[in-house]
Amino acid sequence: MEGRHGNHEYKKALWTVEEDRILMEYVRVHGKGKWNRIAKMSGLKRCGKSCRLRWVNYLSPSVKRGDFSEDEEDLIIRLHNLLGNRWSLIAGRVPGRTDNQVKNHWNTHLSKKLGIKKEKNKVGVNARLSSRDLGVDNRNIFSKFNCNETFNDNVREIATETVTKCDSHDDDVFKFIIDRQEDTIDDNYASSFQLFSDDLSSHIAYLMEPLDAYSLDFVWDGL
């Protein structure tokens, strides 16, 4: 491998130029996937997981190298506020960047820049919807939220906006939000919408900007 580590022998088995060449040639001929077969067929002394990781994080032509731009950092910060440590989801919205890159950059640069201490998987919005709602029109889900007498109007509006945007235009994010509630399914789902971040409402416009390219007209039509 070239770059900061040179071509020395390392205990932690960094990839060599020759290993990279073999892996790239294998992918060129056979395509991605079936990573465990690579070692058997190519003679690489690497497990499938290692091959996949090397391709995804380094060799793939879609991987962007070099420093993160201010725009990329800004996008990552916003998405992290919205999604928490869901690095693959965040990376999926930062063109050319991998989850490992985003995670490393967050841990080594952005968390310091923002003065954030390491936290466990905290998310901004947690929509606890019943699994029975999956697959139905979200506009019907929102009507259930409206049944919650104790639900703060402002919070409900924010949550509605978030889930609706995600549902129609950003399936991965929507699935994530749905998944978050799967752990805590509650039959009384009319009152099961929660906010985890106290100050989210005051920052929601900022947080949602990455998705602002999408029209919200259909939301209001359905309410």
Next chain:
DNA sequence: AAATGGTTCAACCGCGGTTGC
């Protein structure tokens, strides 16, 4: 110049989900 401690980031690990038999 050498020692030391902090930083960076590629690579690894463990786990859970998915798929195929």
Next chain:
DNA sequence: GGCAACCGCGGTTGAACCATT
């Protein structure tokens, strides 16, 4: 349904690099 193989994710590790003393 049970099992094994595979895949992908988030957290962690550790070696090289860098800054400071």
